[in-house]
Amino acid sequence: MSSRQTAPESQRWKALLFISIAQLMVIVDGAVMNVALPSAQHALHFTDTSRQWVVTAYGLAFGVCCCSVAGSVTWWGANASS
Secondary structure (H helix, E strand, O other): OOHHHHHHHHHHHHHHHHHHHHHHEEEEEEHHHHHHHHHHHHHHHHHHHHHHHHHHHHHHHHHHHHHHHHHHHHHHHHHOOO
């Protein structure tokens, strides 16, 4: 009985680890962009308003990609289990 209980438990920990690493990568990605953006702004002669548009567009594109991947994985998982 204990071997049946440990299998789902280990899957939960693997899922938690995967989600935690993915969240860390999102935070690191945003931090890198915010650190690199002032030098890019200077090199490309952006105004502060333009820089805000770049941040917004980047965040929107990143969110759309994340939602698209999540939808694809959900569809793939549903089809793989049937």
